[in-house]
Amino acid sequence: MVFLxxxxxxxxxxxxLFNGLSLKLEQGNIYGLLGRNGAGKTTLxxxxxxxxxxxxxxxxxxxxxAQDRIPEALEKVYIxxxxxxxxxxxxxxxxxLNAPFYSNFDRGxxxxxxxxxxxxxxxxxxxxxYGQKKKFLLAFGLSTNARLMLMDEPTxxxxxxxxxxxxxxxxxxMEPDQIIVISTHQVRDLQSLIDPVVIMDExxxxxxxxxxxxxxxxxxxxxxxxxxxxxxxxxxxxxxxxAALLANSSGGExxxxxxxxxxxxxxxxxxxxxxxxxxx
Numbered sequence: 001m002v003f004l005x006x007x008x009x010x011x012x013x014x015x016x017l018f019n020g021l022s023l024k025l026e027q028g029n030i031y032g033l034l035g036r037n038g039a040g041k042t043t044l045x046x047x048x049x050x051x052x053x054x055x056x057x058x059x060x061x062x063x064x065x066a067q068d069r070i071p072e073a074l075e076k077v078y079i080x081x082x083x084x085x086x087x088x089x090x091x092x093x094x095x096x097l098n099a100p101f102y103s104n105f106d107r108g109x110x111x112x113x114x115x116x117x118x119x120x121x122x123x124x125x126x127x128x129x130y131g132q133k134k135k136f137l138l139a140f141g142l143s144t145n146a147r148l149m150l151m152d153e154p155t156x157x158x159x160x161x162x163x164x165x166x167x168x169x170x171x172x173x174m175e176p177d178q179i180i181v182i183s184t185h186q187v188r189d190l191q192s193l194i195d196p197v198v199i200m201d202e203x204x205x206x207x208x209x210x211x212x213x214x215x216x217x218x219x220x221x222x223x224x225x226x227x228x229x230x231x232x233x234x235x236x237x238x239x240x241x242x243a244a245l246l247a248n249s250s251g252g253e254x255x256x257x258x259x260x261x262x263x264x265x266x267x268x269x270x271x272x273x274x275x276x277x278x279x280x
Contacts, residue, residue, distance in 0.1 A: 001026055002048055002148065002179060007057035009047060017043055017203045018054070027147075028176045032194030033183040034262050039200040041183040042082070045150045048181070049079045062147055075102050078146040080137050082153040086125035091136065094125060102144040113139035116169065130157040138166070142173045149180045155189045163189050187258040197258065199265050207265045209276065211256060217276050219248040220257045233271040234264035247275045 002025035010016040017040050025031060035041045046052045047059050050066035050073075059066040064073035087094070091114065099105040114121070117135040119128075128136065134157055141149060155163050170193060174180065184190055197214065199207035209217075224235065224244035235244040245264045248254055265272050 001060075001062070003058070003060040004047070005058045007047065007054045007059060009043065009052070009054045009057075013055075016055075018047075019203065021057075021203065021205065023198070023205055023208070025179050025181065027179055028174075029196060030170065030174060030180040030182065030194050032187070032190060032197050032258070033181055033200065034185075034187060034197065034258070035183075035200035036266065040203045041200055042152055044200070045079060045152055045181065045183055048148070049077055049150055050074070051079070075104075075144075076147045077150070078102075078141040078144050078148070079150040080134075080141055080152065080154055082156065084133070084137065086128070086133055086136070088124045088126045090124055091119060091121050095140070098140070099143075102146065104145040106143050106145060109145075110139055110143035113142060113169065116165070131159065131162055134158065135162065138169070142169065145175075147178055149178065151180070151182045153184055153186070154182060155184065155186045167193050187262060191256070191258050194258075197261070199262060201266055206269055207272070212253070213276070214261065215248075215253040215256055216251075217248055218256075218261070218272075219246040219250070219254045220260055221246065222257065222260075233275060234260075234268045236260070236263060245272075247278065 004021060004023045007018045007021040008016055009018040033041050033044070043052065047054060048061060048066060050069045053067040062073060062076055064070050095107070095110065099107070117139055119132065119136055119139065125133065125136065134154065138154065155166055158166060167190070170180065182190060182194060195211040196209055197207065197211065198205060218233070221244045222238070223241050225241070231247065233245045233247060235242050243257070243260050245260055
């Protein structure tokens with residue numbers, strides 16, 4: 001479990017990015033971390049990983065204080081950053097140098113994922129395309145069997161077949177004792193994968209709900225035609241009409257549009273929270 005309590009963090013002490021942020025992440029979930037640029041998503045991942053330290057508050061990961069960076073804890077955490085550099089060495093050399101830091105590293109699993117991703121063992125890592133580099137880091141990360149995996153924009157730079165491949169590999173690799181957090185703007189790429197949905201805005205967690213609860217509380221209508229007296233929580237213009245978000249009074253489950261949900265939560269948070277506060 002990951003537990004953050006009353007985190008205060010600032011790059012500029014005059015204006016904290018996080019001012020009392022709290023969050024709990026539980027095993028067996030693939031969290032989708034959504035937010036606008038500058039909302040604090042990347043910094044939150046770095047705090048959880050122990051790469052930056054809060055001015056006050058607690059950040060616990062798997063029973064350890066993240067900022068203590070204890071080796072026993074670090075081998076259970078893997079972070080895939082959005083920006084990275086890889087050394088001019090071949091895959092086998094990278095594995096020899098880095099796999100020993102992870103006692104549960106599975107070379108057989110890495111071999112299978114390398115074949116799945118069509119990674120060329122003869123090439124040096126710095127010669128790979130950006131997308132191939134991401135696939136390599138993903139294959140390595142999954143092969144560590146880390147209980148906590150943090151991914152920052154993992155589908156950026158991937159072509160359409162590779163995005164499908166990414167979803168398939170993550171879903172197949174997920175273990176009951178793992179936590180995966182995926183920070184992304186590419187919500188449509190990961191629509192079928194993430195659950196729960198966590199939305200940040202201006203350094204605050206403004207939404208944290210499971211997919212099942214969302215689908216029962218909210219009704220997503222991609223081509224909405226308004227009727228008299230109907231209460232619309234949020235709507236936006238789309239090609240051929242409007243897309244709308246309404247309170248779900250039917251009791252049935254609605255197909256979720258994550259992009260519409262995100263826009264609704266950011267632009268009309270009060271109405272969305274009221275929909276969840278009201279009994280079905």
